Amino acid sequence: MKKIIAAAVSAVISLSSVASSMPLIKETSMKVSAEEGSKYNYGEALQKSMFFYQVQQAGELPDWNEVSWRADSVENDVVPGGWFDAGDHLKFSLTNAYSATILAWGLIQYKDAVKNAGLYDSYLRNLQWGLDFVAGCDLGDKVIGTIGDDAFDHVWWGSAEVYMRKYVLKGGTDPRPYDEITCTTTVAEMASAMAAGYIVFKDENPELAESYLNHAKSLFELADKTRSNDDQGVQQKYYNTKQSGTVADYIDELFYAANWMYMATGEQKYLDLCESDYIPYFPKENQSTERKYTWGLCWDDTSQAAALLYAMNTGKDEWKQHVKHHLEYWTTGYGGKQVQYTPDGLAWLFNWGSLRHATTTAFMAMIASDTIFADDAAFVDKYNTWAKSQMDYAFGDNDLGLSYVLGMGEKNPVNVHHRTSSGIYDDHWNELGSDTPSDKWETEYAHVLYGALEGGPNQDGTFTDTNSSYQNTEVAIDYNAGFTAALCAMIDDYGGTPLEDFPPVETPTRPEFLIKASINQASNSFTEIKAYAMNHSAWPARVIEDLSYNYYFDISELVDAGYSIDDVKVQKGTDQHSGDEGVATVSDPIHYEGNIYYVKITFGDGRVVMPTGQSEHRSELQFRIGIADTIQNVWDPSNDYSFKDLVQGGEDAMIETPYMTMYDGDKLIWGTEPNGKTPDDVSKLKGDINLDSEFNIADVVLLNRYLIKDTIKIDKQGVINADMNEDDKLNIFDAVIMRRTLAK
Structure with a gap:
C-alpha cells in the first residue's frame, strides 16, 4: 500500500x-x-x-x-x-x-x-x-x-x-x-x-x-x-x-x-x-x-x-x-x-x-x-x-x-x-x-x-x-x-548491535538542477543567450513537471533614454526539443522590481529535462532579448543581472551561472535572485523537518525515527515545522497529521 x-x-x-x-x-x-x-x-x-x-x-x-x-x-x-x-x-x-x-x-x-x-x-x-x-x-x-x-x-x-x-x-x-x-x-x-x-x-x-x-x-x-x-x-x-x-x-x-x-x-x-x-x-x-x-x-x-x-x-x-x-x-x-x-x-x-x-x-x-x-x-x-x-x-x-x-x-x-x-x-x-x-x-x-x-x-x-x-x-x-x-x-x-543513527539521510553532493549559459550573439540592439536547463537529480532521481527558469535584465539605460519595457522584444531561437511535447515557451518581459525585468522559459512537460541520458539530462534553448534596430546606442547588457560573468564562444564557453534562477513551480531550486533570495533560505514550510523546502515522505520518516529512537538531531526550525498541531511538543499526533496532510 x-x-x-x-x-x-x-x-x-x-x-x-x-x-x-x-x-x-x-x-x-x-x-x-x-x-x-x-x-x-x-x-x-x-x-x-x-x-x-x-x-x-x-x-x-x-x-x-x-x-x-x-x-x-x-x-x-x-x-x-x-x-x-x-x-x-x-x-x-x-x-x-x-x-x-x-x-x-x-x-x-x-x-x-x-x-x-x-x-x-x-x-x-x-x-x-x-x-x-x-x-x-x-x-x-x-x-x-x-x-x-x-x-x-x-x-x-x-x-x-x-x-x-x-x-x-x-x-x-x-x-x-x-x-x-x-x-x-x-x-x-x-x-x-x-x-x-x-x-x-x-x-x-x-x-x-x-x-x-x-x-x-x-x-x-x-x-x-x-x-x-x-x-x-x-x-x-x-x-x-x-x-x-x-x-x-x-x-x-x-x-x-x-x-x-x-x-x-x-x-x-x-x-x-x-x-x-x-x-x-x-x-x-x-x-x-x-x-x-x-x-x-x-x-x-x-x-x-x-x-x-x-x-x-x-x-x-x-x-x-x-x-x-x-x-x-x-x-x-x-x-x-x-x-x-x-x-x-x-x-x-x-x-x-x-x-x-x-x-x-x-x-x-x-x-x-x-x-x-x-x-x-x-x-x-x-x-x-x-x-x-x-x-x-x-x-x-x-x-x-x-x-x-x-x-x-x-x-x-x-x-x-x-x-x-x-x-x-x-x-x-x-x-x-x-x-x-x-x-x-x-x-x-x-x-x-x-x-x-x-x-x-x-x-x-x-x-x-x-x-x-x-x-x-x-x-x-x-x-x-x-x-x-x-x-x-x-x-x-x-552478538551485535544495530547503529542508533542509521541510516543517514543523504544530502546532494552536486547541484541537482542547474543552468549553464553563454553569450551566443550580442550587438548594440540585442543580446542572444544560449542556455542549458539541466536535471542531474538523484536524491531521488525525479522529473519536475512544472520546470522553468528566469533570465533577468535591467532596462535603466532605456528608461534614461526615454524608452520603456514596451520597446523590448523577446524572440525564441533554437530549441533542442522543439519537436517534443515539452517544447519550451519564452514569456514576454515580466516585472521583477524597479527597472529589473525577466523572461521566464517554461517547459510544457518536464520529461524533456530528466536524468535519463545524454540527450535528456539537459535541454538547450537560444533566445534573444533586444530592441528595434532603429534605436541606436541605447541597449547595454552590462548592467543585466543574468549577463554577469557570461562569455561568448562555443561549448567551452558554457558556464554554470547562479544568476539565472530555476524553479519547480514557484519554488526556487537553483541560483540567486536579484534580491538575494537563494534555495538555501531556511524553510518555514509546515511539515518540512529536514529543511529542504519540501514537505514529503522523507519528513515523515525523519519524525518517526526521532520518535522511536530519540537520537536523531532535528534543527530548531525543523522542530517548529514538525509541530503540526502547534502544541509545542513532538509526538505521534504530529506524525498522524503529517500523513493525513500528505494523503490529502
Whole structure:
C-alpha cells in the first residue's frame, strides 16, 4: 500500500513474536552486543543488509522504507512490488523466491537472536515484501517469470525512479512486458518461499500465513505435475535452469520444496514423496554412485539445502553423513575433492559471486552445527570456526584489506555494478569510480549502497574493481540472501548491535538542477543567450513537471533614454526539443522590481529535462532579448543581472551561472535572485523537518525515527515545522497529521 497512507503507529508499535515449527531449533543466547574477540559488528551488518533490500524495492515504496534517495518506480508492473534482481531493474520470480526462502530460513532458525538485536520487526517487513511479490506471481496453472524488457534493461544505465520515463521514450510500453512460465525449478522455489513464509507468519499474522500456505500447496502441486524446465521464458538468458535436459535439472528443487511443505504442514506425504520420487534421482558425483556433495547452495542448485532439511526432518544418519561430506568438501576435503581456496583463505567455488557461495555455505555449516551435529563438539567447533572465517573475510580479513560489504569497514571497493546507487544522469557509466574527475562525465557515485555484498575476489585473491567486471562488482538479492541468513547465526553466537543513527539521510553532493549559459550573439540592439536547463537529480532521481527558469535584465539605460519595457522584444531561437511535447515557451518581459525585468522559459512537460541520458539530462534553448534596430546606442547588457560573468564562444564557453534562477513551480531550486533570495533560505514550510523546502515522505520518516529512537538531531526550525498541531511538543499526533496532510 502506498506509504503515505500507512498508519503512523506502525512505526512505533513492535510486532509480536513468531513461532516456528522447524525441528531441532537451537536455543539461542540473549546476547545483544559484540563479544570480546569479535571485531566486527554483525548486528550492524544485518541492519545494513536490510537497507540493501529496501534499496532493491520496486513499485510504490512502503512507509517504512528508510532509503532517503529512493522513491516509487515501475508502479504499473503486472505484479507490483518485489525486489529488483541485481544492479539492473528486472524482476525474476525465481530469484525473489530463492532469496525470500533463505531469508525466512535464517529468521526461523535464529529468531530469538534477531529479536534480541532489535532487528526482528525490520526483518519481518523486508521478508514480507519479497513473499508478497512471490504470491502475486502465482497464476494457478502458470507463474509470472520475468517482468521487464531485458533488451532495454541491459543497455540503459540510470535510476529506478526514472526508468519508465526512458523506456517509454525509447518506444517501450507501460506497464512493462512480462512472461508466464511453468518451469519446475521456478515454481518449486516459489512453493518453498510460500511454505517458509507460512512458518514465519503463522502466529504473527494467521490470515496472511494461510494465504501463503494455500499458494505453497498450489505451487507445489503445479511443480510436481509439470516436472520440466522447458518453459523458462526470459529468465533462461540469465538464470538458465535447464542444463542437462534431464530430471537432474529440477529434482533438487522438488526435494527442497517437499521438505518445506512437510515443515509447514506436518503431513507425512511430502516426506514419502521424497523417498519415492526425488531421492532416487538425487544427483551423483561424476563417474560415481555416491550422491553429489560438491558445488554449493544457490538459486539453481538446492540439493545440499534439501539434504540438510531432510536430515533435520528425519534424523536419518545417511543424510547426516551426506551433509558432513558436503561441508568437508568445503573445508579440509572429502573423497579426494576439495573446493579451491584463494591464497588468503576464501573458499572459492567459481568466478560468479565467489563471496555469495562462501557465505551461503557458512550459513549451511552453522545450521548443521546447531541442529543435526549439535552433540558433536569437535564438528561444531570446526565448522563454526570455518564459517566465521568466511564471513570475516567478507568484512576485511583478507590480504587486500577490503570490506566487500559496502558501507562497512575502513576500505570498500570503489566500484559497484548497480545503476540506481550510482545516480548517473547521462547514461554514461564507464568512468564511474575514476580517480580523475571529468568535466564531461560524472565519475563519483551519488550514494552509498549500505549492506550490499559484492561478488568478491578472483581465485588468486585479486579483485578487479571496475563496473565492467560483473563477476567481481555486481550485487544481487540472491548474493545477500545467504549472507543475511548467516548473519542471523553470527549474532546468535557473537552478538551485535544495530547503529542508533542509521541510516543517514543523504544530502546532494552536486547541484541537482542547474543552468549553464553563454553569450551566443550580442550587438548594440540585442543580446542572444544560449542556455542549458539541466536535471542531474538523484536524491531521488525525479522529473519536475512544472520546470522553468528566469533570465533577468535591467532596462535603466532605456528608461534614461526615454524608452520603456514596451520597446523590448523577446524572440525564441533554437530549441533542442522543439519537436517534443515539452517544447519550451519564452514569456514576454515580466516585472521583477524597479527597472529589473525577466523572461521566464517554461517547459510544457518536464520529461524533456530528466536524468535519463545524454540527450535528456539537459535541454538547450537560444533566445534573444533586444530592441528595434532603429534605436541606436541605447541597449547595454552590462548592467543585466543574468549577463554577469557570461562569455561568448562555443561549448567551452558554457558556464554554470547562479544568476539565472530555476524553479519547480514557484519554488526556487537553483541560483540567486536579484534580491538575494537563494534555495538555501531556511524553510518555514509546515511539515518540512529536514529543511529542504519540501514537505514529503522523507519528513515523515525523519519524525518517526526521532520518535522511536530519540537520537536523531532535528534543527530548531525543523522542530517548529514538525509541530503540526502547534502544541509545542513532538509526538505521534504530529506524525498522524503529517500523513493525513500528505494523503490529502
